[in-house]
Amino acid sequence: MWSTLNINMKNLTVSRVPFPDKYREMGGRGLIAQYMMDHVPPTCDPLGEENKLLICTTVFAGTNLTTAHRISIGGKSPLTGGIKESNAGGYAANLLAGQGIRMAVVEGLPDTDGLWLVHINAKGEVALEDATAYEGTNNYEFVDKMHEKYGKTIATISIGSAGERIHRIASIQISEFGEGYPSRAAARGGMGSVMGSKRLKAIVIEKPETRFEPEYADRETFKAVCTELNKVIATGAKADPFRNIGTIATIEATGLSGVLPVENFSGKLFPEYTEVGANKFLTNLASRGGRNKQICQPGCVVKCSNVYNDKEGNYLTSGFEYETIALFGPNCRISDLDVIARMDRICDDCGIDTIEVANAIAISMEMGKIPWGDGEAAIGLLQEIKDGTEFGQLLGNGCEVVGNALGCKRIPVVKHQGMAGYDPRNTKGTGITYATSPQGADHTAGLTLGRAMADTGRAAQGYASNKLQVAMAFADSMMCIFAFANCVPSMPLLADLMAGLYGGKPDITRVTGMGVKTLLTEKAYNKMAGMTEADDKIPEFFKTEASPATGSVFDVGDAELACILNF
Amino acid sequence: MIIIDGKSYPYQPDTTVLEAVSQLGIQSDNMVLVVIDGRVMPWNQLDQELIQDGVEIRLLHIVSGG
Amino acid sequence: MITSYEVFVPALMGSGSSLRTGLKVRELGCNKVLVVYDKGLKDVGISDKIVENLNAAGIETICFDGVLPDPPDIMIEGAAEIAREGNIDGIVAVGGGSAIDTAKGINVLIHNQPPIAQYFGIRNDLKPGVPMVFLPTTSGTGSEVTNMCVITHMATGAKNSVTSRVCIGSIAILDPDLTLGLPSQITAATGFDAFCHAAEALTSGHENPLSDALARDAIRTISDYLPIAVTDGCNSIAREKMIIASMLAGMAFTNALVHLGHAFGHTIGARFHISHGIACAVALPQIIEFASVTESHKVRMIGECMDVEIAKDATPEEIGNLTSHAILKLKKDINMPTMKDLDFTLEDLLKIAPLVSQDLSFALSPRRMTTSQVAEILQVAYDANG
DSSP, X not given: OOEEEEEETTTTEEEEEEOOGGGTTOOHHHHHHHHHHHHSOTTSOTTSXXXXXXXXXXXXXXXOSTTOOOEEEEEEOTTTSSEEEEEEOSSHHHHHHHTTEEEEEEEOOOSSSOOEEEEEOTTOOEEEEEOGGGTTOOHHHHHHHHHHHHOSSEEEEEOOHHHHTTOTTBOEEEOOTTTOOXXXXXXXXXXXXXXXXXXXXXXXXXXXXXXXXXXXXXXXXXXXXXXXXXXXXXXXXXXXXXXXXXGGGHHHHHHHHTOSOOTXXXXXXXXXXXXXXXXXXXXXXXXXXXXXXXXXXXXOSSOXXXXXXXXXXXXXXXXXXXXXXXXXXXXXXXXXXXXXHHHHHHHHHHTBOHHHHHHHHHHHHHTTSSOTTOHHHHHHHHHHHHHTOHHHHHHTTOHHHXXXXXXXXXXOEETTEEOOSSOTTTSHHHHHHXXXXXXXXXXXXXXXXXXXXXXXXXXXXXHHHHHHHHHHHHHTTTSOXXXXXXXXXXXXXXXXXXXXXXXXXXXXHHHHHHHHHHHHHHHHHHHHTTOXXXXXXXXXXXXXXXXXXXXXXXXXXXXXXXXXXXO | OEEEXXXXXXXXXXXXXHHHHHTTTOOOOTTEXXXXXXXXXXXXXXXXXXXXXXXXXXXXXXXXXX | OOOOOOOOOOEEESTTGGGGHHHHHHHTTOSEEEEEOOHHHHHTXXXXXXXXXXXXXXXXXXXXXXXXXXXXXXXXXHHHHHHHHTTOSEEEEEXXXXXXXXXXXXXXXXXXXXXXXXXXXXXXXXOOOOOEEEEESXXXXXXXXXXXXXXXXXXXXXXXXXXXXXXXXXXXXXXXXXXXXXXXXXXXXXXXXXXXXXHHHHTOTTOOHHHHHXXXXXHHHHHHHHHHHHHOTTOHHHHHHHHHHHHHHHHHHHHHOOXXXXXXXXXXXXXXXXXXXXXXHTTHHHHXXXXXXXXXXXXXXXXXXXXXXXXXXXXXXXXXXXXXXXXXHHHHHTTOOOHHHHTOOHHHHHHTHHHHTTSGGGGGOSSOOOHHHHHHHHHHHHHHTO
16 A cells, blocks of 8 residues: 655654545646645745645556656745646656655644754655754765765755755756766756755655555556557657757757747857757767766666766766756857756756756846856856855746846746746747646646647647647656657557556546646646736747747737637 | 668668658658767758768657657 | 748639640640549549540540549559559549549559558658649539548548648649539538638638638639529539639638638538538538637638628627628528438537547637537537528
8 A cells, every 4th residue: 555755844753644545546747736736725835834845656656667757746836836746757756656655745844943854764664864964965965975874775855055045946856766866856846945945855765675566456457558558668769869869859959940049038040059969969978988878767768868977077967958958058158068067067966947047047148247158157157056145046036036136128937937948939839838837837748849730830839739738747647758758659558557557447538637637726726826817928028029030929819828728 | 781760771872861861751850850870960961961881870750858 | 920821733724624634734744644533423424525635635544433432541542553553654633522632642652652541641751743633523622722632541430631742733624614514412512611611711820811812712702603503503604603712712721721610520521421511511600700709800801701791890709790690691592401401419419529629620720619619519500500
């Protein structure tokens, strides 16, 4: 029987209780949506007593489905003011599942000063331990210390100094399988600050002596279908640029089409994008002993991760991804991949969302605080976050805060959250997702690139956004979306898996229904939190400034946006 | 011989990469990356490069984003 | 808004133009063509005339007379085999949409391996085929000027289309004489299909000014001349106007695309086995009213082209209402079967509501429609008994 780990920071207790039956067939994003609706008042202060930090695995936790051990972290976001689910790869979900833990709920605020961590040992015993010795310790050093103390077969879920300082764009870093670098980020929406507000530094999970096994309604069917589906995904992944190169490959598509953000979403092209593109990346890996085709969790067949070394061949960063490269790179007119890698490292270390802070740095460049393209100056700004300077505090609270402070008129946010590496004028369906997703400007909620007629056109973009938002909502409850993308031709098998694990009929509406229900629940939650249609808007400048690369403006009307998530 | 996506084809001198790929019916598509001997080449440059005997070409399809 | 108009087929128009088929095929450089038609066209002697015309111009012909309505993929695959074995270097199709789409399907398979079902969707990656010449005998599907061919996938029973450069004809020959014998009911159904093409192209989210201009003219012409063509099939002026209007509507929609009317139409047609034009007509008035919320300026154009007086300050709802009534009237004027005539119950109709959203055309709606709104529209259409 699965457990919930209740971590009560007011009483300073941690205990295992049975995982509620009502959430039996839920996981990931769907579970967070329903749990929030049931237990967290939508009008609560995100950094206050009533908000909860939810950490959970997917509906297929404990099974051999590839990438089933994705971790979802949720709560009310201090950045968007609405519901947030932020997911990541890494090893932690696999070990939580191995420990029989389907979900961890962190609630309350401590009455006393202090800092704590939760430790789950190999026997499955859980303890809340004093972590004041690690106060101010950033993630890399923290993980090293945990390795010294508990060995390398552990996983960590931790915040750095940004989370401890309750910066609204603080991330929660998850350690990667293998070396254990804290480079997988549950980055969006400031969940790190919720964790910091509760004075929880980390959850450290040891590999269990005996791995928990879930109960199957029909084990044989499940295993057979799982084997088949894993094969389908592995076959698809063979031709997937994410496997063969890494997510950086996306830049080869967006760099030429005006989708890649350049110079604070100016809509221009950046011919130097090749300096931060796939070929440069592969050359640097090959000549410096870096690696791609790495897994971040056991059993992944997509293998999109990487280890990126510096010029001397020493480890610099891992999980070096398109979003970080696009937004620290061309969007800041920086064309030095090594400089961007250093920035990635700093962000993972102090625990900050690279998308948000990169947008903030681009705004800082636009407003003349530092020059465009000045990588060292950009690193200097990140150092200010680490040092806790006055401007560093602003940066730590997101690009809208920085934009307002500097008087910038061009702030690329929806629901106060910064946009990802796709210009909404040149991938309009993605722009529709940014506007209408309950998660804010979130590309993983429904990236429509190449999915519906011309990306700069209007036809079918709303349809694509709707379909993808549903798909991503259930995919994020089940597995990594990169694995999901490769299993789409065999999607009915997901229904077979549900039936094999939980019983009942293999009905695809059980799967698609999960997506629709999650979206409607999130929307309802946000409405109760005070959000209105006014929050489903793309910033004005995207509607009035034509992208010089394509001539496009974001011209999807309000009436169209209003019905995107009608079902 | 040249190899495209694991299949062998006869090498024809004075053939551009674009010609080699087009003979399979593949046309310029932003969501398809053409990788020649491990190097990504943009579609607008494919007609400027002649294939060499023994070249390996792979066509990678972008299915997701992140 | 930046728009584009990309699909264009040269056309030869006018009474007697079909007598230049042989000349045109020779100009295209063809020596041996597959002539594609259905048995009905053979029976009325039209196909023989075309074959004779081709032979007289020195063009060798192989005939395929096995065209079936809603062309089944296996039929097309069989015909393509004949084409390949015959080493043809051109295709001439004479007939309605089924004959033309059969020809297009054959052309897909000239240099691309069967089965054709693997090519459903928008395909930029198909190897080119041979020149195609189209002579429509209905007015009509407009297929002679579009880049898509609609095929029935026999394994699933579903209709789907291949949209590709390979499906674009080299020339369309629009001879109204070939439509003089078209029975009244078919004239009405195919004529209304053309009307739907124009109305949907005009209100599409993929609009462009050229398509708009073509669609407007098509709507005007169809409103004026379709009723005449239906009641007086021998009226050569009405037939001439209609064949051109059908082509204009085809040109409009192949670039601006169709949406809800065809999503409903495909679904209703497949479920109740009624012809395409009649199926698309079922809910069109209500769909145009729905579209008016976001496309009122375009719906106004439809209404005004149908001579409806619409006040300058009319609201989107009023514009939608007036225009949908005009469309209902047109349906009555051409004796389109009513709901009662079609003999399905409201219950039957509502059952298909969830299927409408599965149709690809649904994706192109200018304004998102939910399944419950689909059901509402079907209910209103049923009650209107139009």
